[in-house]
Amino acid sequence: MSLLQLQSIRSFYGQIQALHDISLHVGQGEIVTLIGSNGAGKSTTLKAICGQVKTTGKILFEGNEIQSHPPHTIAELGIAHVPEGRRIFPGLTVKENLEMGAFQVKDKKQITERMERVFQYFPRVKERLSQKGGTMSGGEQQMLAIGRGLMMNPKILLLDEPSMGLAPVVVEQIFEIIQKLNQTGMTILLVEQNAYQALQIADRGYVIQTGSIALQDHADALLGNEQIREAYLA
Incomplete structure (x- = not known):
């Protein structure tokens, strides 16, 4: 049984259908990656999972439907979302940002661990x-954002564009850490503009075009697909 499953999901921003x-x-x-051009619907897919956009269809987590749950309940189930653009709290210290990731935990020992x-x-x-979080570099803020997600002790980590705006050497570090997390058993759904690097570490991938799944395959097969190479890996 899949940990997470989406079935015929349609999502809307007002009257505009995005998925x-x-x-x-x-x-x-697994590490599963969603690749596609800007505006294709990758980030909206993550928001649909987290209950942040109006959605129809079924979303199952550990076999249970969650599409009608509010975002805080979905987070409590073990789904951590690290959004595009980091979205840390710039006026809070690094420690306070991390503590925000565990705001539902009352046991101080558990928070420290x-x-x-x-x-x-x-x-x-x-x-x-x-x-203060806002005084950190872009790479450090991305590390903090992922760390805040880990403070939830999630069962699955949803990462939205973790390499965006970062220097190549920092991107390498971030992807190495994603792999290390996965090696400990962490399940990861990765949205990433850098399709080549995403497919390098993923097990499987989905290509999203204008809100629909255009192609899905094992990551190595997508890397070798000539159409994918021309569209996303050139």
Whole structure:
């Protein structure tokens, strides 16, 4: 059984339909990537999963329908969303940003343990604990955003454009950390403009065009697909 499954999802912004019968699945322990051009519907797919846009169809998590749940309930189930553009709290310290990721946890010992786990992946974040989030570099803010998601102790991590606006050397670091997270058993659904790097680390991929799934396959097959190479990997 898939950990996450979307069945004929249609999503709307007001009267404008953004997704057209999107169906996909993510298995336990997989990295699945969504690739496509800007405005294709990749980010909207993640927002649909998180209950942030008006949606019809079925979304199943661990076999249970969640499409009618509010966003905070979906997060409590173990779905962590790291949005495009980081969306950290710039006026809060790094420590306070991390604590916001565990706002539902009352046990201080548990919060400390989760924070220590974040530091294992992002030692630079530990060095910046008392610094205001808005004064960090773009790469550091992305690390903080992912760390905040990990503070939820999620069952699946939804990453939206984690490489956006970052220097190539930082992008390499971020993708290495995504792989390390996956090696611990973390399931990841990755939206990424850098299709080549996404497919390099993914198990499977879906190509989204104008709100619909145009193609799906194993990541290595998509890397070798001539049409995909010309459209997204050139």
